[in-house]
Structures are given as C-alpha cells and as structure tokens.
Amino acid sequence: MIKDFLKRRWPFYLAGIIMLIIVDTLQLLIPRFISKAVDTLNTSTPDISLIAILSWSIVGVALGMFLSRFFWRFFIIGSSRKFVYEARNYLYKKILSLDMSFFDKNRSGDLMAHFTNDMNNVERMLGPGIVLMVDALFMSSITLFFMATTVGWRLTFIALIPLPFIIVISASFGKFIFTRSKTVQDTFSDMSGFIEESIDGIRIVKTFSILPKFEKIFSTKANNNFKANISLIKLWGVMWPSIHFISSLAYFLAIVYGGPMVIKGTVSLGAFIAFNSYIGMIVWPLTAYGWVINMIQRGRASYARIRKILETPPLVTEPEEPVEIKSIDSIKIENLNFSYPFTERLVLKDVSMEIKSGQLVGIVGTVGSGKSTLVKIISKFYPVGKGHLFINGIDINYIPSDIVRTKISYVPQETFLFSTSVEENIAFGMEDYNEELVEAYASLSAVDKDIKQFPEGYKTVVGERGVSLSGGQKQRVTIARALMRNADVYIFDDCLSAVDPETEEKIISSLRNTMKDKTMIIITHRLKVLRNANIIYVLDEGKIVEKGSHEELLSKGGLYAQMYRKQMIEEELEETN
Numbered sequence: 335m336i337k338d339f340l341k342r343r344w345p346f347y348l349a350g351i352i353m354l355i356i357v358d359t360l361q362l363l364i365p366r367f368i369s370k371a372v373d374t375l376n377t378s379t380p381d382i383s384l385i386a387i388l389s390w391s392i393v394g395v396a397l398g399m400f401l402s403r404f405f406w407r408f409f410i411i412g413s414s415r416k417f418v419y420e421a422r423n424y425l426y427k428k429i430l431s432l433d434m435s436f437f438d439k440n441r442s443g444d445l446m447a448h449f450t451n452d453m454n455n456v457e458r459m460l461g462p463g464i465v466l467m468v469d470a471l472f473m474s475s476i477t478l479f480f481m482a483t484t485v486g487w488r489l490t491f492i493a494l495i496p497l498p499f500i501i502v503i504s505a506s507f508g509k510f511i512f513t514r515s516k517t518v519q520d521t522f523s524d525m526s527g528f529i530e531e532s533i534d535g536i537r538i539v540k541t542f543s544i545l546p547k548f549e550k551i552f553s554t555k556a557n558n559n560f561k562a563n564i565s566l567i568k569l570w571g572v573m574w575p576s577i578h579f580i581s582s583l584a585y586f587l588a589i590v591y592g593g594p595m596v597i598k599g600t601v602s603l604g605a606f607i608a609f610n611s612y613i614g615m616i617v618w619p620l621t622a623y624g625w626v627i628n629m630i631q632r633g634r635a636s637y638a639r640i641r642k643i644l645e646t647p648p649l650v651t652e653p654e655e656p657v658e659i660k661s662i663d664s665i666k667i668e669n670l671n672f673s674y675p676f677t678e679r680l681v682l683k684d685v686s687m688e689i690k691s692g693q694l695v696g697i698v699g700t701v702g703s704g705k706s707t708l709v710k711i712i713s714k715f716y717p718v719g720k721g722h723l724f725i726n727g728i729d730i731n732y733i734p735s736d737i738v739r740t741k742i743s744y745v746p747q748e749t750f751l752f753s754t755s756v757e758e759n760i761a762f763g764m765e766d767y768n769e770e771l772v773e774a775y776a777s778l779s780a781v782d783k784d785i786k787q788f789p790e791g792y793k794t795v796v797g798e799r800g801v802s803l804s805g806g807q808k809q810r811v812t813i814a815r816a817l818m819r820n821a822d823v824y825i826f827d828d829c830l831s832a833v834d835p836e837t838e839e840k841i842i843s844s845l846r847n848t849m850k851d852k853t854m855i856i857i858t859h860r861l862k863v864l865r866n867a868n869i870i871y872v873l874d875e876g877k878i879v880e881k882g883s884h885e886e887l888l889s890k891g892g893l894y895a896q897m898y899r900k901q902m903i904e905e906e907l908e909e910t911n
C-alpha cells in the first residue's frame with residue numbers, strides 16, 4: 335500500500351524535498367551575510383551601501399525561507415496526512431467487511447490501536463521521518479561545506495571532532511526513548527481502557543459495592559503511567575544536556591584553535607562568527623541521524639501490523655460466480671458439522687433441517703446446545719463447515735453475503751442500540767424512511783405505547799447503547815428495527831427474554847397474523863410461544879434430538895416434553911406465590 339502511495343505521490347515528495355533543501359541552503363546564507371557585514375563594519379571606512387544590501391538580503395532570504403517552509407510542509411507533511419486518511423478509510427472498509435470469526439479473535443481496543451497509535455507511527459515515518467532524513471543527509475553535508483568554505487577544512491575538522499558523538503548519543507538514547515514512549519502509550523491505553531470499561535459497567539460495579547477495589551486498581555494503573563512518564567522525562571533530561579555539552583566542546587575547540595587564527599588574520603572576524611553559527615546549525619541534522627532510524631523502525635513495525643489486518647482473508651468468501659436470488663423460498667441444511675474457526679470442538683453435529691417459505695419454525699434446546707450458532711450460519715456470519723446449506727436449492731456459498739443478509743433479518747440475543755433517536759434506531763441505515771411505517775412496526779413489536787410516553791416520543795435520544803430504555807423496551811425496539819428491513823426470513827434469537835411471557839406470546843402471534851407470508855425462525859426458552867409453530871427442532875449438545883409440532887413433541891415424552899412440563903410447574907408455582 336505504501337509502495338502504491340509513493341508511486342502516485344512521488345512528485346509531491348520530490349517538490350517537498352527540493353523545498354526543504356532550499357530552506358536548508360537559504361538558512362546557511364544568513365551567517366554568510368552577517369559575516370560579510372561584520373567584516374565591512376570592522377574596516378576603518380565601512381561601506382554603508384553594502385551593509386544595506388546585506389541587511390535586505392537577509393530579509394529576502396527570510397522571505398524565501400518562509401515560502402519554502404510553507405511548501406515543504408504542505409508537500410511532505412500533507413502527503414503523510416493524505417496517506418493516513420486513505421489508509422484509515424481502507425482499513426475501516428476492510429474491518430467492516432471481515433466476518434464474525436475475526437471479531438471473535440480481535441479485541442475492539444486492539445483494533446482501535448491500529449487506527450490511532452499505528453497510524454500515527456506510519457504518519458510520522460512518511461512525514462517528519464522523511465524531513466529528518468533529508469535534514470540528516472543534506473543539511474549536515476551542506477553545513478559542512480559552508481563551514482569549510484568559510485574558515486577552511488583544518489579548523490572545521492578540529493572543531494567537529496566531538497560532534498560524531500551527537501549521532502551516537504541520539505541513536506542510542508533514541509532507541510530507549512522510543513521504547514519508553516511506547517510504555518507511556520501502553521500504560522495510558524491500559525488506564526483509559528480501564529476507565530472506559532468501568533464507566534461502561536458502572537451499574538455492575540456499583541451493584542457489587544467494590545468501589546474501593548476499583549479505585550485501587552485505577553490508582554495502580556495511573557501510577558504506572560506516571561512512572562513511565564517520569565522515566566521518559568529522565569531520559570530526555572539526560573539526552574539534551576549531553577548534546578548541548580558536546581556542542582559546547584565544539585565551540586571550545588573553535589575558540590582555542592580559531593581564536594589565534596583570527597588574531598593572526600588568517601580567518602576574518604566575520605568568518606569566525608559565521609563559523610560559530612554553523613556549529614549551532616549542524617547539531618540538529620546530526621541529532622536527526624539518530625532519530626530517523628528509530629522513526630523508520632517504528633513506522634515499519636506499525637505498518638506491518640496494519641498490513642496483517644488488511645491481508646486477513648475473510649473466512650466467509652464471496653462467490654466467484656455469484657448466483658442472484660429474488661426471494662428465499664426454502665432453506666435446507668444437510669448433515670452440517672461445525673466448529674468455530676480456530677477451535678476444535680464440534681458445536682453442531684450432523685444437523686439436518688428444512689424450512690419452507692411462510693413457516694413458523696421453533697428452535698429450542700438446552701443451554702449452549704448450538705441454537706444461536708445454527709442461525710448465525712444460516713445468516714452467513716460463519717462459513718458452513720462440513721455439510722451443506724441450500725437456499726432455494728442453491729448452495730449458500732454461491733449466494734453473495736449481502737443478498738443473504740438483506741433477505742434474512744436476524745435479531746441477535748444481545749441488544750445494541752445506537753446513541754441516536756428511537757426513530758433512527760428503528761429505521762437504522764435508511765436515509766429516507768416513512769415515519770408511519772416506523773410507528774407501525776413499533777406497534778407490531780408492542781413498544782409503540784412505551785415510546786409515546788418518552789419525553790420526546792420517537793425523537794427521544796436513547797443514550798449510549800440505549801441506557802435510558804428498559805431491557806424489554808430495548809429488545810422490542812430491536813425487533814421493530816429488524817421488521818423495518820422487509821426481509822423474507824426473520825430470525826428472532828431469544829430476543830424477547832426481557833419481556834414477560836404474555837407479552838412475548840402476544841408479540842409473536844401478532845407478528846404471525848400480520849406477516850403470514852414471511853418465514854419466521856424463533857429461538858426461545860419459553861416453549862408455550864411455539865404452540866402454533868409448523869415445526870420445532872430440539873437441540874442438545876449440538877445435535878437435533880427431536881423434531882415435530884408442539885403436540886407431536888409433547889406426545890413423544892422426550893426432552894421437549896420434559897422441558898415443557900418443568901416450565902408449567904414453574905409457572906404454577908409463580909402464580910400460587
């Protein structure tokens with residue numbers, strides 16, 4: 335990606351580098367002019383017009399530097415920002431395109447770090463890194479040339495003897511400074527991650543009354559960050575004085591050896607003053623030698639991490655010869671065996687089922703038996719393992735994911751609302767939507783009355799992740815959002831667990847009556863809801879152990895009948911209490 339970028343952007347870099355060299359050269363002219371002015375003033379009859387020319391030349395050079403500085407920043411720093419802008423867009427698109435197994439493996443905090451820390455490191459490599467490199471190579475050689483042509487090679491060589499140590503110091507300190515800066519960054523991320531998590535989970539933290547424990551953990555993390563900062567300050571504190579000390583040695587040698595030359599008249603006073611300015615000016619490019627290596631190393635390491643994500647192949651691949659479907663008329667699963675990517679354990683074992691258009695299908699079973707996994711595979715969130723899944727008789731692998739996901743509307747177990755209005759949450763992702771339709775689906779999900787009682791009705795902002803709504807209200811808004819999609823198949827994955835059983839039954843039966851032609855797959859732990867289902871599949875430890883209608887399953891006296899009986903007893907007990 336960097337290669338492609340540089341191929342496109344090299345004229346900008348070239349223009350920036352030329353501007354940078356112009357600035358470097360122009361700034362070396364100023365001591366030259368001062369030198370000439372001092373020598374002129376040092377004569378018995380100073381040439382005033384020459385002094386005036388020299389003074390205006392300094393203004394002219396400063397103006398030239400002003401313009402060139404603007405342009406090198408614009409060309410080089412601007413290009414590095416452009417790269418990060420493009421790379422962030424590219425990375426974002428890539429991450430969104432990856433399947434669920436990627437998100438199972440990668441923590442959101444780590445992914446965020448690619449957008450922030452890693453991008454910043456690459457930006458530094460492609461912006462300030464290039465500037466440092468040019469300064470190190472060109473500025474140091476041009477300054478050397480100016481020094482030598484001002485006072486001769488001998489004095490230049492003697493005065494510069496201590497200066498290579500600046501490279502050594504900046505390179506070795508630079509290495510430690512970068513590792514310690516990383517520790518500062520890491521401890522900061524650790525601390526801010528903890529703050530985020532504890533504020534996110536504040537209700538649980540308060541419920542468990544463990545505030546002092548949290549305060550202690552936070553204080554440790556804040557202290558780690560403070561210590562890392564102090565250790566970095568110490569390094570800076572030693573590095574810069576060392577560099578200044580070494581450059582003072584150069585001034586010392588310049589005076590010890592150059593002073594007598596001025597007295598003898600082999601070097602003019604003006605040239606000697608200019609030479610001392612050049613000593614000050616060569617310190618920075620020599621320091622830059624040390625920095626540039628570290629900056630490039632860090633930039634490359636960050637770029638490698640970003641590339642790893644960019645090159646992650648999706649496990650759910652898109653078909654090379656896609657088959658379009660207009661609607662979903664049937665879903666057939668044959669001998670499906672599935673383990674989550676990068677794991678061994680079989681979560682679904684030899685599962686076969688058939689779902690026809692317009693059916694109400696129930697999926698029930700023991701906890702962790704694979705119900706959610708099954709519907710996630712139907713929604714193409716995970717690749718089919720061993721076995722087959724056909725939609726309208728076509729292997730799901732030949733149907734593009736976006737077609738499957740527009741025709742199947744999946745309501746997951748965990749609710750997630752965005753911090754916008756209720757209305758925008760229901761019409762999620764739609765630019766133009768019909769408000770009446772929003773209300774109609776909210777009413778079908780039995781949440782319309784609740785919403786109308788909110789302070790601003792449908793315009794009420796739900797707070798972060800919908801905190802201002804009750805669990806049941808959130809679940810019903812999520813169902814309304816799924817209904818807005820107008821799909822062929824609706825999958826409700828235990829998404830009414832927070833409403834009371836009567837409301838759950840009411841919602842399902844009113845959905846059923848209004849959307850008779852739609853296929854509905856319902857995962858629930860409340861078996862009464864499925865009394866009118868066309869077929870119910872019962873899962874246990876990844877296997878379908880029973881199937882049939884509610885009545886058929888009850889008469890079989892198996893797992894379903896046992897679960898149902900247990901629920902009836904619990905309900906009776908609740909009623910008598």
Ligand SMILES: Nc1ncnc2c1ncn2[C@@H]1O[C@H](COP(=O)(O)OP(=O)(O)OP(=O)(O)O)[C@@H](O)[C@H]1O
Nearest residue numbers: 438674677681700701702703704705706707708828
């Ligand atoms: N992303 C994942 N990676 C690895 N294993 C997973 C993942 N998600 C679920 N599992 C495992 O797969 C098994 C089936 O999980 P699944 O969520 O499908 O069960 P379920 O029947 O829907 O459970 P519940 O009734 O509790 O909702 C469980 O043992 C679970 O630990």
